[in-house]
Amino acid sequence: MKLSLQYGLTKYSASRMFGAGLLACAWLAAEAACAGSFIMGDAVSLSKLSHRYNFLSYTARGKNLALRTKFNTFNFEGDTRKVVFNNTLIWLNAPVARHWGTWTIRDLDVDKTIVPLINPSQTLKSESWRLVVLDPGHGGEDRGASDLRRGLEEKHITLELARRVQAILRKYNVEARLTRDGDQTTDLDKRCILANRWGADLFVSIHLNAAANSDSSGIETHILPPAGCPITASAFVSARDRTAFCGNRHDEANVILGYYLQRPLIKYTRQEDRGVRRSRFYVIRNVACPAALVECGFISSRNDRIKIMTAAYRDNVVRGISEGILTYLNMVKRAQALNP
Ligand SMILES: [Zn+2]
Incomplete structure (x- = not known):
């Protein structure tokens, strides 16, 4: 391209x-009218995320950050938008960043990247x-x-x-x-x-x-x-x-x-x-x-x-x-x- x-x-x-x-996109008019504000929202620590979604483990070695479930592994690279999910690179919408000594991820990436990947059958039910x-x-x-x-x-x-x-x-x-x-x-x-x-x-x-x-x-x-x-x-x-x-x-x-x-x-x-x-x-x-x-x-x-x-x-x-x-x-x- x-x-x-x-x-x-x-x-x-x-x-x-x-x-x-x-025409199927008519709903968009209302959505577009709301555009203008930056909507990346809040962030959550990876450690809290691990508890919230019952990950089996969270490990942090330098900038190598890993969240594991029984079937899935997320390997984040601190200060970047890169996460390797089960050996496939996926780009987040915002970097995983360090705040007050803890690594955090944006709520928007939790909702629109992490949760869909760990729970596709819930996410895709309306498709x-x-x-x-x-x-x-x-x-x-x-x-x-x-x-x-x-x-x-x-x-x-x-x-x-x-x-x-x-x-x-x-x-x-x-x-x-x-x-x-x-x-x-x-x-x-x-x-x-x-x-x-x-x-x-x-x-x-x-x-x-x-x-x-x-x-x-x-x-x-x-x-x-x-x-x-x-x-x-x-x-x-x-x-x-x-x-x-x-x-x-x-x-x-x-x-x-x-x-x-x-x-x-x-x-x-x-x-x-x-x-x-x-x-x-x-x-x-x-x-x-x-x-x-x-x-x-x-x-x-x-x-x-x-x-x-x-x-x-x-x-x-x-x-x-x-x-x-x-x-x-x-x-x-x-x-x-x-x-x-
Ligand atoms: Zn092309």
């Missing part, structure tokens, strides 16, 4: 963004599982990231990956549609309008990455940060970050989806884990269902490019995305069975 495209449609007015195709919309990045005049000397164009690879994921989901009797099924130029707002019109229950946008630094390598999954929180790429909250978007209705489900996608992608590709990151990309903030955007390696990195050109790597990416989606859908079904 190129940065210019991530925010390419910011020129669209609010009325356009919340227009006909996004649905019938229709998956896959969004192959770019298309037509918009090539995306490319290395034309080697015949690599992001738009072709994302379409191939999306079609193959769709075929696997169909084998599992999951209805899956694509926002484009050919080499057409497709506006970002059209992708959201289609997903919302179809009544998508889950939206996954598929991309390959590019960066000016050719050493940047690995796989990342992007989800929307809660309103009032900075994106992972910035330490600061801008005025725009205070707006609540359609996708913020699913903050808790988004982090579960991001984790379920990133974990198998790393497991199968053995790529560097760049984590579940927070970004306000157009498509994930304007669809009315849980959503994530996967960046499946850097075309700009020699290391990644060599892999991306192999069938084995693409097989593993398809396997990872498919497994992530199926795990999410199965967890939604389980949540509904447990909470009729």
Whole structure:
């Protein structure tokens, strides 16, 4: 994904963004009216958190902080937003910080990151599982990231990956549609309008990455940060970050989806884990269902490019995305069975 495209449609007015195709987001008007205050709220010590949620143990060695349940481990890195949850990196909305000699985490991260991850069946009981919309990045005049000397164009690879994921989901009797099924130029707002019109229950946008630094390598999954929180790429909250978007209705489900996608992608590709990151990309903030955007390696990195050109790597990416989606859908079904 190129940065210019991530925010390419910011020129669209609010009325356009919340227009006909996004009527499902009408609730947002009231939410947006409340925007303006920084809502990160209070913090709680990790030790109190451990007692509150019956963690088996809390250990602190320097900046290495660990919370454990019977099945899950959170490894926090003090003074950063990084937490490794069961071997998968997830970016918090605010750093774990030291106050009066004790390490603390923001309440908002407890409510919207920690609790959903340790209790997905409670969090996902109000979500649905019938229709998956896959969004192959770019298309037509918009090539995306490319290395034309080697015949690599992001738009072709994302379409191939999306079609193959769709075929696997169909084998599992999951209805899956694509926002484009050919080499057409497709506006970002059209992708959201289609997903919302179809009544998508889950939206996954598929991309390959590019960066000016050719050493940047690995796989990342992007989800929307809660309103009032900075994106992972910035330490600061801008005025725009205070707006609540359609996708913020699913903050808790988004982090579960991001984790379920990133974990198998790393497991199968053995790529560097760049984590579940927070970004306000157009498509994930304007669809009315849980959503994530996967960046499946850097075309700009020699290391990644060599892999991306192999069938084995693409097989593993398809396997990872498919497994992530199926795990999410199965967890939604389980949540509904447990909470009729
Ligand atoms: Zn892209």
